[in-house]
Amino acid sequence: MDPMLPEFEQTARQVHFEAPRIPLISNLTGKMLQPGEIPNADYWRRQTREAVQFAAGMRTLAEQGYDVFVEIGPTNTLLNMGKYCLPPGVGTWLPSLLKGQEDWQVLLNTLASLYVRGVNLDWVEFDRSYARRRISLPTYPFERECCWLPTSQAGASSNGKAPRQTSDSVQQHPLLGPHLELAQPVGNHVWNSELNRRDLPYLNDHRIQGTVVVPVSVYIEMAQAATVEAFGTGPFVLKEIEFKKALFLPEKGSQMVQVILSPHGDEETSFSVYSSPGEVVQPQKSWILHAIGKIHHTSDM
Secondary structure, three states, X not given: OXXXXXXXXXXXXXXOOOOOOOOOEOOOOOOEOOOOOOOOHHHHHHHHHOOOOHHHHHHHHHHOOOOEEEEOOOOOHHHHHHHHHOOOOXXXXXXXXXXXXXXXXXXXXXXXXHHHOOOOOOHHHHHOOOOOOOOOOOOOOOOOOXXXXXXXXXXXXXXXXXXXXXOXXXXXOXXXXXXXXXXXXXXXXXXXXXXXXXXXXXXXXXXXXXXXXXXXXXXXXXXXXXXXXXXXXXXXXXXXXXXXXXXXXXXXXXXXXXXXXEEOOOOEEEEEEEEEEEOOOOOOOOOEEEEEEEXXXXXXX
16 A cells, blocks of 8 residues: 555645544544644545554543444444443444345434434434425323222121211212311311221232331322312312321221311411221220321412
């Protein structure tokens, strides 16, 4: 190759070169060309004859934060070389063409890989050669279906006794039970319910050391459902929720649970969730506080 170098350089001097418009790694040094640095005829003579600093160039790219590499060529030769220049597992290596595979499929697979990695693709240019038109897809027919699990034994409570009958029992939320608005204190609302594993079988999946524990989502659903039942659909904001003590359900029988809403002015209501062992509310019954929080009545949503 040496005999042709003088003539090659002389020919190259007749070409007008400019500084690269995008960052460029020099194969002579393995480093980034400096801003304004112009590869001249002497540069291209050396480029033709001297060793290519491929490994150094790959390390420079990695140091600059590049981790997605696309080979523009008919095979994946440079991709395989590049993988050995960086630590194992570093980089995403994408071909533009592969021997024995359909060209468009390889290109589209690489395009998809670039897209899912957040590369900003020019879709206008991609589609420029093809006639496209926007169409309207049919909307999804959402089915409004109640997904509460049915009780395992209709018409009977967990202890075999007849369930409490109320005029609005059909509309009772399965976690709340009957609703009572108290005369005193004015504006207070109370719900009494019996939680048990039979009527709420999905709670069996939430256990700690083998014992069923009422999950956080149940408290939030209680507060949300009670708020809607007492005040309508809102909008409301649940905030400052505190969980005081875990609520464990017995393997047999029920746990009496009480949800209380107490107003504090026109814009805020507090809620609290209590429990007491057994299924019947009795005088001097001991109650345990499990959760408290606030409900903000808002019109800004």
